[in-house]
Amino acid sequence: MHPSDTAEHRLPPRAIPLFAVHAVRELLPILIVALVSGRLDLEELGFWLFAGSAAVVLGFLNWYTTRFAFLPEHVSLKSGLLFREHRQLPWARIQNLSVTRGPLHRLLGISHLRIESASGAGTEINLNGMTAAQIDDLRQRFDALQAPAASAAASAGSDALPPFKQLGTGELVRLGLIENRGLIVIGAAFGVLAQSEELFRPLWEAIESLEAWFPKLSADASDPVGQALFWGSLLIAWLVVVRLFSIGLAIWTHHGFALRIDGDRLRVEEGLATTRQLSARIPRIQRVSLRESVLHRLAGRAAIRIATAAQVALNETGTQLRDVLPIGTPTDARRLLPVLLPGWDWRQLGFERLPPRALARAYLTRIPLWILAITGAGLHGAAAAIAVSTLGVLHLLLLFLDHYNARLGVDHHGLILLRVGLSRRAEFLPKTRIQARSLSQGPLDRALGLARIRLDVAGGGAMSWLTLPPLEQERAREILRQLELSSTSPAPTNTPG
Amino acid sequence: MSTPPPLPLDPAATLAFEPALGRLLQVQSGIGFGLIGAGVWIVAIIFTDPGWLLGPLLLLALLALGALVGWRYGRLAHARARYGVDALGVRVCTGVWFRSAVVVPRDRIQYVDLKQGPLERWLGLSTLCLHTAGQLHPVVELVGLAPETAAALRERLALPAPHAPV
Numbered sequence: 001m002h003p004s005d006t007a008e009h010r011l012p013p014r015a016i017p018l019f020a021v022h023a024v025r026e027l028l029p030i031l032i033v034a035l036v037s038g039r040l041d042l043e044e045l046g047f048w049l050f051a052g053s054a055a056v057v058l059g060f061l062n063w064y065t066t067r068f069a070f071l072p073e074h075v076s077l078k079s080g081l082l083f084r085e086h087r088q089l090p091w092a093r094i095q096n097l098s099v100t101r102g103p104l105h106r107l108l109g110i111s112h113l114r115i116e117s118a119s120g121a122g123t124e125i126n127l128n129g130m131t132a133a134q135i136d137d138l139r140q141r142f143d144a145l146q147a148p149a150a151s152a153a154a155s156a157g158s159d160a161l162p163p164f165k166q167l168g169t170g171e172l173v174r175l176g177l178i179e180n181r182g183l184i185v186i187g188a189a190f191g192v193l194a195q196s197e198e199l200f201r202p203l204w205e206a207i208e209s210l211e212a213w214f215p216k217l218s219a220d221a222s223d224p225v226g227q228a229l230f231w232g233s234l235l236i237a238w239l240v241v242v243r244l245f246s247i248g249l250a251i252w253t254h255h256g257f258a259l260r261i262d263g264d265r266l267r268v269e270e271g272l273a274t275t276r277q278l279s280a281r282i283p284r285i286q287r288v289s290l291r292e293s294v295l296h297r298l299a300g301r302a303a304i305r306i307a308t309a310a311q312v313a314l315n316e317t318g319t320q321l322r323d324v325l326p327i328g329t330p331t332d333a334r335r336l337l338p339v340l341l342p343g344w345d346w347r348q349l350g351f352e353r354l355p356p357r358a359l360a361r362a363y364l365t366r367i368p369l370w371i372l373a374i375t376g377a378g379l380h381g382a383a384a385a386i387a388v389s390t391l392g393v394l395h396l397l398l399l400f401l402d403h404y405n406a407r408l409g410v411d412h413h414g415l416i417l418l419r420v421g422l423s424r425r426a427e428f429l430p431k432t433r434i435q436a437r438s439l440s441q442g443p444l445d446r447a448l449g450l451a452r453i454r455l456d457v458a459g460g461g462a463m464s465w466l467t468l469p470p471l472e473q474e475r476a477r478e479i480l481r482q483l484e485l486s487s488t489s490p491a492p493t494n495t496p497g
Numbered sequence: 498m499s500t501p502p503p504l505p506l507d508p509a510a511t512l513a514f515e516p517a518l519g520r521l522l523q524v525q526s527g528i529g530f531g532l533i534g535a536g537v538w539i540v541a542i543i544f545t546d547p548g549w550l551l552g553p554l555l556l557l558a559l560l561a562l563g564a565l566v567g568w569r570y571g572r573l574a575h576a577r578a579r580y581g582v583d584a585l586g587v588r589v590c591t592g593v594w595f596r597s598a599v600v601v602p603r604d605r606i607q608y609v610d611l612k613q614g615p616l617e618r619w620l621g622l623s624t625l626c627l628h629t630a631g632q633l634h635p636v637v638e639l640v641g642l643a644p645e646t647a648a649a650l651r652e653r654l655a656l657p658a659p660h661a662p663v
Contacts, residue, residue, distance in 0.1 A: 454633060480507075
């Protein structure tokens with residue numbers, strides 16, 4: 001395609017099988033109704049012929065009616081057979097392009113392109129089945145429109161750029177050991193298994209055979225060592241399985257991870273079965289968060305995550321660039337942060353502590369609860385009371401440490417919140433990315449002269465807003481004012497009404 | 498109410514809402530607190546047996562008390578609610594016990610809506626909705642403006658922001 005080409009295009013005919021596969025999903029309700037009503041039978045050849053040909057016809061029609069064009073002002077997408085949809089997305093509203101390729105895509109030599117805007121409804125334009133040439137064309141136009149200066153570098157092709165960071169398998173194993181996400185996989189597997197009784201039966205049998213051990217153990221209560229060994233090894237086996245799944249998940253999602261910095265654009269390639277090319281523009285990063293958990297620190301590692309304004313629909317997780325540094329050394333993190341937050345020199349920033357009254361507030365709300373819990377435990381005996389009090393003291397101690405180590409920095413670029421407890425976390429919020437801001441105060445805050453700031457950020461799911469710890473009321477107002485000033489530069493000169 | 502309301506959380510928010518908002522809030526919180534009174538009564542008759550005469554009397558008393566507290570609460574809520582529109586954006590301060598002050602900068606406003614429910618139409622009120630790209634306050638509402646004020650504000654805020662998309 002020539003850059004000045006504004007004609008309508010269809011996806012390549014190679015994409016038709018993909019559309020047919022997706023059509024099966026649309027046909028499912030009809031097929032289920034046909035099966036339940038007894039019109040069709042799973043055992044019959046006719047069923048499969050009917051379902052197959054219907055999927056192919058519907059897939060072809062869906063493919064045929066999907067047309068896109070890259071016009072000077074916007075990307076246009078027409079789709080739908082009965083309900084026609086014509087979507088126009090202005091270039092300036094595009095947040096990211098993301099490209100994913102599953103095994104079927106790779107077989108057919110095509111990719112799934114998602115064009116994301118900041119709308120809350122998820123991906124704006126879905127083009128499932130683009131060729132590499134079509135995507136390159138789109139990228140070049142997008143880059144040329146977004147950053148004319150950077151387009152020269154971009155046109156050289158992103159693969160030619162040396163990667164900023166790559167992750168080998170060893171590093172991914174480490175990531176799996178640190179980030180305990182194996183539980184998610186196991187939970188999902190249970191969910192799938194529970195759908196089908198036949199798949200679930202072997203699992204039940206395994207659990208039942210395990211239960212056969214229990215009578216032996218309970219009968220042999222005189223052997224505490226044996227019992228401890230049994231439960232201990234069961235626990236260790238569980239932990240090992242969870243970690244193994246974590247490692248598997250890390251390799252599955254991040255295999256071949258390469259981060260490239262291409263002008264003002266971040267590009268990430270990763271994935272084992274489904275490869276993904278994710279990108280985000282640096283000026284549109286809404287929030288950056290640096291994390292060092294206890295395990296990270298033991299391994300001498302850190303992780304960086306960003307939030308972009310494109311909002312993710314539930315079924316589209318993983319199509320958006322979030323983990324720009326899933327795992328890396330502190331040196332990597334120190335190298336990457338200035339790239340993500342250009343022109344912001346926070347080393348010069350005077351960080352402030354939280355007011356002592358904030359700790360008093362935390363204690364005032366927690367101590368009565370602990371006293372209640374200790375009294376309740378005391379009814380069950382002194383040992384329980386002592387155990388609960390120990391927990392309470394530990395909790396209050398952790399609260400103190402968290403409060404003592406928290407730091408807040410505000411300057412004309414934005415706000416940084418540091419929380420240093422057992423795990424460390426730094427949140428960076430560029431001022432120009434903050435949406436609505438609010439100050440709130442309950443009766444207890446008012447009595448202590450405290451107020452709490454909340455800063456709203458676009459997109460990012462769980463990373464979407466930041467609630468600061470309570471601050472002195474006057475200081476909170478001052479910080480809000482500081483974050484307001486020159487948020488609009490030049491300020492509009494409307495008279496207040 | 499002879500004592501002036503205390504300063505709002507955001508001193509730059511200086512404008513009071515329409516007096517009709519006070520009536521709206523009084524009706525709403527009167528009903529709300531009345532329901533709380535009814536809830537207290539239900540709990541009371543579960544745990545005690547006040548008898549056929551005392552029971553209904555207690556209910557009436559609790560309903561009346563709830564409505565009275567709600568009436569006063571609504572008046573306070575109106576007296577303490579303030580808004581302001583300046584070069585930076587829109588400010589809204591609300592709350593009696595738990596107070597909050599929200600600032601929506603002008604260039605963060607994506608679009609502006611007006612809406613009017615039946616009760617509001619009857620009282621001659623309008624609600625201005627400011628939509629942002631955020632997640633915590635995707636819609637900030639200014640409840641209790643005169644329809645003409647709301648329309649004028651909408652026109653002013655709908656002017657294109659000086660720069661910067663999301």
